[in-house]
Amino acid sequence: MADVFPWQQSLWLQLAKRPQHAHAYLLHGPAGIGKRALATALAHFLLCQDRQDLHPCGRCKGCLLLAAGTHPDLYELKPAEDKKSVGVDDVRALIDFIAKTAQMGGHKVVLVAEPPAEEMTLAASNALLKSLEEPSRDTVLLLLCDQPSRLLPTIKSRCVQQACPLPGEDESLAWLNSQLPEAGEPELRELLSLAAGSPLKALGLSAQxxxxxxxxxxxxxxxxxxxxxxxxxxxxxxxxxxxxxxxxxxxxxxxxxxxxxxxxxxxxxxxxxxxxxxxxxxxxxxxxxxxxxxxxxxxxxxxxxxxxxxxxxxxxxxxxxxxxxxxxxx
Missing domain, CATH: 1.20.272 (Zinc Finger, Delta Prime; domain 3)
Incomplete structure (x- = not known):
């Protein structure tokens, strides 16, 4: 099961408690704050067949398929191997997936995460609009976005826009310290400053x-x-x-x-x-x-x-x- 970060707990509870989910969410915020983890957790939650206490059970067939990376009703929109950005052909393949009935009898979930949604080509963005304008009843699209200003207004208007929380400095430092126990506080503070306060980005910068x-x-x-x-x-x-x-x-x-x-x-x-x-x-x-x-x-x-x-x-x-x-x- 995918876990959310400590600073996401409040938002997670809001999302998990929704009696009915929107057909599309736009999860936005600076890079490096854990949007991918939140979206993955929500995808797993929606695809679990026996949710318990606002969390996936981890034991049903859906959860086991997710753990194996073979769930037929989870689709991640990615660019072709020789491309950097999602193109119109990639979106056409997604539209074919959305048109089909969910194989497990529940939701179908689409994840647009890496690269983030604003990196799609203009043609791909326009093609995606069709899926947003005419949503399938059992499909939930999860779009991740670092810079909403670069995304087409027509795409933003057709999603539930959800700002993802940026952790406070103390929370970020505590998490970074758990990941880099050998680093001193001055080094952690410098990394966090260079990452504009995004702890996951700070961890990545350290590795680089x-x-x-x-x-x-x-x-x-x-x-x-x-x-x-x-x-x-x-x-x-x-x-x-x-x-x-x-x-x-x-x-x-x-x-x-x-x-x-x-x-x-x-x-x-x-x-x-x-x-x-x-x-x-x-x-x-x-x-x-x-x-x-x-x-x-x-x-x-x-x-x-x-x-x-x-x-x-x-x-x-x-x-x-x-x-x-x-x-x-x-």
Whole structure:
């Protein structure tokens, strides 16, 4: 049986106690807070043939098939093996599944989770609308979404939209500590901050070695400002660091610089590893230049998220060239 996380218990009870379920739920919230676990638990609950105390029994034929990964009435919408996004052909296969009668005589459940719903192609999104507009009586669709603003309004309007809870800092730290017992509290707090408060994302970042990658990037930024390395050298040295993460860090630092320029509050300078650098840049940079690089970073981030065919090296060199030019009058 799939379990929900501690911070999801209240929402789980609300969902499990519903006398009648909607034909489609949109479970949304930041990446890394456990939406997949919640959706999987709800799917198992709906497909269990002998629910007990608001939980699947774990013993019926439905539960045994779920445990084996062979339940015929559970369908996960995924892209074809050679694709990154769900396409219209994938949705057509889903429509065929929905049209059939449930083999176990109960619900049919569709899970749209990885990649999240907003990553579908436009054609796939429009094709999915047919299933949402003309729902099958025994089918429940569970759509997971990290960024609802990127999802078609027509899809959102045909789902019960459910915001998933983000755990508090203490709850996140306690859970992270249970997963990384060898890590100290400062490391856990840094991971959680880098994950924007999402504990599962923080755990994933730890496995990726993000703290070591960030140390490499911070050291490179310091050398860049001292003219000890060039943007092209850094772009090459950071080849193994996620481009989205690099752009996010640069944007976070530019935002910290701007906040400090406006408030003079040192608490706005971000994590300890870049505080002195951000303070220096805030004192030495013109505000219009900071705003300009912020706008450029946002524009490039949208292109990266949109999977545009970008030249990574040239993009980074351009951004780092702007960053190196921040201090000074020009």
């Amino acid at each position: 070695g993000v703290r070591e990658q960030r140390a490499l990037v911070v050291e490179g930024i310091k050398k860049l400002l001292k003219r000890q390395v060039t943007p092209s050298q850094l772009a090459e040295a950071w080849a193994q660091v996620s481009l989205v993460m690099l752009v996010d860090w640069l944007f976070d630092w530019s935002h910290a610089i701007l906040r400090y320029q406006l408030t003079g509050d040192e608490e706005t300078l971000g994590l300890e590893d870049m505080r002195k650098v951000n303070q220096y840049l805030a004192q030495k940079s013109r505000r219009d230049k900071v705003l300009q690089i912020q706008a450029e970073l946002l524009q490039q981030r949208q292109k990266v998220l949109g999977k545009s065919n970008l030249n990574r090296a040239l993009l980074l060199e351009a951004l780092l060239g702007q960053w190196a030019s921040l201090p000074g009058p020009g």
